[in-house]
Amino acid sequence: MIGETGVLKDSERYYYEPDPFTAEHLFYSPHGGAYHCDKDYSLSRNSLDVNQIILVDSGTLTVEYEGETKTAHSGMIVLLDCRKPHRYYSGGDDLRMRWFHFTGNTSHAYTDLLLDQQGFVISSADLIPEIEHCCERILMLYGNAEPSPHVASVYLHRLLALLAITSKEKKKSELELSIEKTAEYMKGHLEEKDISLEVLAEMAGLSHYYYLRKFKEIYGLTPHKYLLTQRLRSSKELLTTTSLSIEEIGLTCGFSNPSHFIMAFRKNTDMTPFQYRNFWR
Structure with a gap:
């Protein structure tokens, strides 16, 4: 008992x-x-x-x-x-x-x-x-x-x-769907260099501050960090599956110049794009 x-x-x-x-x-x-x-x-x-x-x-x-x-x-x-x-x-x-x-x-x-x-x-x-x-x-x-x-x-x-x-799997709210739409937009427009917070917030129909806060709540990253993560992910795929040059891959993924691409890539992986390609191929 x-x-x-x-x-x-x-x-x-x-x-x-x-x-x-x-x-x-x-x-x-x-x-x-x-x-x-x-x-x-x-x-x-x-x-x-x-x-x-x-x-x-x-x-x-x-x-x-x-x-x-x-x-x-x-x-x-x-x-x-x-x-x-x-x-x-x-x-x-x-x-x-x-x-x-x-x-x-x-x-x-x-x-x-x-x-x-x-x-x-x-x-x-x-x-x-x-x-x-x-x-x-x-x-x-x-x-x-x-x-x-x-x-x-x-x-x-x-x-x-x-x-x-x-x-x-729960049904998403209108707010979640509107923010998800901006995330999908970023993934589909990686080559665009001028995807600003203002453009994304307007797309979601929210103020800049509220959009930034809710995006981070949902994805755990700021929109800027999320976009950078997607660009780096795409660049890794291109490095290991294509013969495009480092410069071409950087431009395709939305980096303003090769130096910016190499610096961001090294910070993320502790390797240069060239080293990453050789390591995984």
Whole structure:
């Protein structure tokens, strides 16, 4: 029987102690369980060096995290970086939820990515059967006396990847589409040397400042850096697949002169274009 207030007697919990290899290299779950809770269930924590996924199967779970309060309903997933203060509690007398902490490998990086993409309550997870399957397998594996750490790590990694893919496949807003249009324009007009922030912002129908901020939020780069990255990527392809001269490739990819091309290329790769071509051909 679990001695937590509000956790009913048909609830289950597991603990797992990883071996040194698992702790250093794999994804793993040190704690988890399936809880049936009444209205008295509540948990408040300042910090724990793990991440947590909660699947709400019935009832509601109210979550306080990062200055926000949200309610997760049946079919929703809660994702938390438990290193930050958090609190959650039952919204009634019949909350059923499955949950597990996870850590190791790139767990914290994935959690940061997903929280940035979707927030801490993910509403569409119930639409993806593979997500449910992964969660079920993770809990089943760790419910055994001797779980396979490598198999469990595969399922944890797959779950995080599926959540990231699900976020990418969500319908894009008009704002996202307008900014994506400018990114596609840059990729299709690399040879143009005068693609300015003003032109791109006008194309998106946004002020310069707002366009710059939103573009960086979506792509993780400023428009200028994004354009430079695309030009360098195109130049690498031409260097390894054509016999065009260094000067021709630089001009084709929108660099104002060979010196500018060589300097930017060396800064990006620690090689000159000529050295890069010889290395990869």
